[in-house]
Amino acid sequence: MSCGKIRLAAAIAAYLIKKKQIKKKTKRNVWVRNWVLRRIGLSFQNTLLEELRTEDSMQLINFLRMSNDDFEYILSLIQTSIQKQDTKMRLAIPPKDRLLVTLRFLATGDSFHSLMYLFRIPVCTIARIVLECCEALYQCLKSKYLKVPSTEEDWLQYSNGFHNKWNFPNCLAAMDGKHVVIQAPKKEGSVYFNYKGTHSIVLLALIGPNYEIIYFDVGCNGRISDGGVYNNCELSKCLQQNTLHLPSPRSLPGRTIPIPYVIVADDPFALKKYIMKPFPFKSQPVQNRVFNYRLSRARNVVEHFFGQIAARFRILRTPILLSPQKTRKIVKAICALHNCLLNRNSQYASSMTFNSPVSDNQGECRTEGIPERNMLPLELHNSRSQAQEPKNVRNEFAEYFISPEGAVEWQYRHI
Template structure:
């Protein structure tokens, strides 16, 4: 983050985090509150370590750091985290996926991670996940430019993979038509109109609005092509989680905070990620060339992004959702997936290198 970006961020959140001076003592300035909070998010240092660095008591930091995180989210969510509200904006996102990743009618890549934390007192097994740790769940959907367009934070770690998405406002909005998604449209060279969909992995259930891979049990050639094309597109959200865990190292170890404060911290992290992905200059510092996985346009060979060289990111710190077993899918959802499968193997929809990577 450059000095200019820090100053702009301070202008946004300063009025909300500045406290009054008293006759007894001067208050901690808004700039220092923000700097301490950013240091906490970026380094993952404990409050006790930060106390010796900034000479601020632990009891004081434990109060204002969550307040600053909440102010960052509340102030910036309408500018950098706002979900598209018109069909035109959804179509722009879909065009980005088609241009960059050759996956038409796609409005987002979806995934979820467990945010590991210390066991809350008197919580029983509410936060106990399948990996044997305690966590809350971050469910996120990103666009083709590696930015969050939807996040849901705070679901209990014990809730099943399907329950995380089923309990989210994203599914409710899609099912009820509240997101104002574009009308169905046919793919190039095809006749059947298809809905706009979200791509995800095996942790989610197949539906007419959510595409997942075929089971990896002797799939046919066309199905293998479909799995490759879907995973190629879904790689975006995996890269976003990797970069976030790399830059905000508070996520690299269990958070020693109450679940509500963990939620506040994660919301601030996602907001800051989008804030730093807004301008070209800030992207050069925050996510320089080589940070994300890079795919050669002529061969499809993928060069790993620099975030993957960091041991333990994100596998040991952002735990993936549990993969589901194969289940009976709605026939309408299977028809949508079949139409995508046929398209990716057709002359209009195939990429020339796809058969080398399946």
């Protein structure tokens, strides 16, 4: 063997030995730090939190994003799921403290290191607690608060709400997507890189007239448009196969042509007989501009929903420094909490700052820009008559909104 090869082999061996030494785990100086052990008597949840509970309930709501009654109710539901067993070595962290840490993380988006000094719980433990509690919140709340309507009567309640509050009859829900910003995942390249220049996963939500979540899908990479996310989710398949038990087509008030019940959406979604989107481009006739305004007014429900959950759970306003899979658990827990708190008609619901539905300044018509184009399944491109049917439904809505039965006196001031 030549001298050069010998030196190369020696260099490689030295490099591997050094690398192994670096990876070697250093021995702990202490098992648990002393200031962490004093959590039971001196931690935040045993001092300031109790003072807020008895002296300043509004600040407690600001801290937890819910009232004390709501906190105790949710704790009672998930307590058994997050309870850990005490051992001879140490006492387990109580379920109450685990839920407090999780809610504070969702409310602020603080780093685990910041929460460590607040709650006197190590970072590695907080990382496990947050994910375990988020999973428990979703699993314990979904059966009661995240049920998709299964009967025509349930769907008609949503339709009546859109008609009475947002002046849009035969409407079941508003649909849109939100990018949840995350840190760039390892070894994923540009898969999660979106058009806004960040990495994200998409939350697609179907929202009712009172801002309740009817259906949601989260986890699709941000590189895909909202329309593409919809095409790949279960909701799209169920609507195509008509398995959601939607109400039968019905004519609009004062009209004679039966039309299907619809979901209102924006440009990235494909126009279908059960999905209404605005007329594209500018310079539309008055009838089409009125339709665009009325649709935008109803669709503002989902826009307000996204704004308010981000204001309530501010983790959604900062990049989440976790993997897409872990971020998905966090978003699912937030959706479950939103519906639960909204359903209880508590301080959470009364403090909403959504625009009044009876106001005459509901949003602006947003028809600018070129619609995104998505690749649709081939079976959707059938005959010309089937392609024309959604346009006929949209035209029927447009004619109704300028008729004496469907027009509102202030709609022409916003077109």
